[in-house]
Amino acid sequence: MTALTTQTQSTGATFEKLQCKECGAEYALEAKHVCEVCFGPLEVQYNYDLLRQKVSRATIEAGPKSIWRYRHFLPVATDDVIDVGTGMTPLVKSQRLARRLGLKNLYIKNDAVNMPTLSFKDRVVSVALTRARELGFSTVSCASTGNLANSTAAIAAKAGLDCCVFIPSDLEAGKVLGTLIYNPILMAVKGNYDQVNRLCSEVANTHGWGFVNINLRPYYSEGSKTLGYEVAEQLGWKLPDHVVAPIASGSLYTKIYKGFQEFVKVGLVEDKAVRFSGAQAEGCSPVAQAFTEERDFIKPVKPNTIAKSIAIGNPADGVYALEVARKTNGHIESVNDAEVIEGIKLLAETEGIFTETAGGTTIAVLKKLVEAGKIDPDETTVVYITGNGLKTQEAVQGYVGEPLTIDAKLESFEHALERARTLDRLEWQEVLV
């Protein structure tokens, strides 16, 4: 084991070392993500006794309205964090969607309006780039299915870090433009995400860059724990009964679990059983398949779905996601692309929230689980919406109808209104309720 750097020790930081999730080997707090002994993934370890001394509900509530109110639970030593208002997104008590599904206590955690780039990735990137800066990196990079590219480019721009981003070449237009606008170097790789990821691992070895989701991954992934912390705090310092979240690499899903566990561990919430259900798109559902087939290993697949942001065929944390689902009595389900689109529309029509394909997947799986009796109507259920629909407009373009084109005359309007009513476009809330 490399000697621990002193940098984090001197500031009373609460994180102590990296440790292999598989064999337990320990490492210094460097830019490193794979165990040299067994090739397992490394994870940040904290001193929970120190954490317990440092944090309370009151200190958190007095903190900034962002993920940095939980900074002692995050692996950065500096006080000079990159705070662009990320986090503390609304936890919405659902009325109309809940009624449609027959649920009594449904909440929507809405990261479709996360800052600055409208997805949960702003959480992990804020942490990763703060850590990158304190580890001395001047260039940051990532392998991305889109949202991560947007977020890394935007926050790097704000922080004045050089940035080079890698994406599969077939991404949605909004995600490409939503990256280019921040003026990074953008590499569109002919291949799927898993190929992009492999290329980036090679680049990480040859250039001295900080790849947020490769060599900085242990720090980066901790950012997702804030999705757990915030829900617990927003529920009045209580854990929910059931969580439904999308699974791509499996990192978000498992880190929400870790977030809840940590809050219990330091005494911020009471312990209770929380069921963890996961959502995948049928065209890329290696974790759901393993769950259904009761396997404890993942068979990689080649993605083929409109839900590109969660299309990871060889998910790094897939087996850990499986473990969480099984030990909490949750389910991992998949839905097809038509159901994904219906999920997007359902959420928009009932709650006024426009989510991207990943969110459509999650809503569709929620519906499926309810219909299969796998969610109790009385359970306090939290569904995680992780990105904004303006980024994947092509996915729903043909499925939302067209405007009624009219002349600027009252008569033309009256005709169109009549037409709309005949066409049953005026079902409106009667149907929705």
Next chain:
Amino acid sequence: MTALTTQTQSTGATFEKLQCKECGAEYALEAKHVCEVCFGPLEVQYNYDLLRQKVSRATIEAGPKSIWRYRHFLPVATDDVIDVGTGMTPLVKSQRLARRLGLKNLYIKNDAVNMPTLSFKDRVVSVALTRARELGFSTVSCASTGNLANSTAAIAAKAGLDCCVFIPSDLEAGKVLGTLIYNPILMAVKGNYDQVNRLCSEVANTHGWGFVNINLRPYYSEGSKTLGYEVAEQLGWKLPDHVVAPIASGSLYTKIYKGFQEFVKVGLVEDKAVRFSGAQAEGCSPVAQAFTEERDFIKPVKPNTIAKSIAIGNPADGVYALEVARKTNGHIESVNDAEVIEGIKLLAETEGIFTETAGGTTIAVLKKLVEAGKIDPDETTVVYITGNGLKTQEAVQGYVGEPLTIDAKLESFEHALERARTLDRLEWQEVLV
């Protein structure tokens, strides 16, 4: 004058009547926007003595993290407000943009991440629909250049109100889809915004609908005052020295002014001179033209600009905007479409904020004013960014370069990186700083 409704009196509401801005005639708090005597616009009047008793910095700070922390300054009587997390968007202290422009105290009020639909319109619509509901409307409507359509459709969906929205038929795809997704009736009118608006006035007279920006306009427009309140609170209960905001109808610009005045009036901030500068796109700049030509009336124009969200050729509050600019020693400037695009890119590259054409216009005008010596580098200057760039992607599509397409091989990457460096795409922060 119609008898005042009792509805607002019984709850100790702080708003008392509608009053004509021109002749002072008074009206009951109904769905009414034009004076019967002189055809002037109606405005909500408050009881400031009562306001002074009801609000303090502490009561506001203890309120929700949304525009509703200022509810006593807003014209709704109900406690059951539609709160979808709108408002309290970040006020960002600019580092990199400020340095580029040579300003020392520049702040960006970022409504590009306003909730739920990523523009300042969520503020006015939250107020208008809450008021519509308490006035008994079951169908809401609007004439929109896009952002208002998104917001009205989304918040109506959430609130379970029927919704019919009118837009010009040539709007950006993102704004059309970003309305349809909420399943309202959407009327695309062959004509420009001013024609849409005239048609809607007719519809408002024949149907019993609540048009947020027509018969509900006096209530609706008050929502923009929160852009003033929030900045004052976020600056530590102080007013800035200089404000730069876009001018479309002129409503937002004048209501920010009103917000500051009211905070002074009830003793929440100290009085001081605040300069108000306004931004228009050259292709639709009737207010800027009147300002330059020192006219006190507006000559309507036919819009021709990519900045569609602010393309109002016959602005309802244009003369009031002129008045504010003149009495505060501000300026109203316009920029051409190329400068609008440069403005969008400049803000993204330096601050990681992707704004739409209206924001590009405002940033470009800010730059122009600085270069003309019309903003002092030491002034505390707040620039208002009012909408998100994901909605007007076509405006910048050809101007942000392309990704570098590569094979999933290290060698292909190295070649591309070399190419990028040669092409000076690697100017990165050296240039930006």
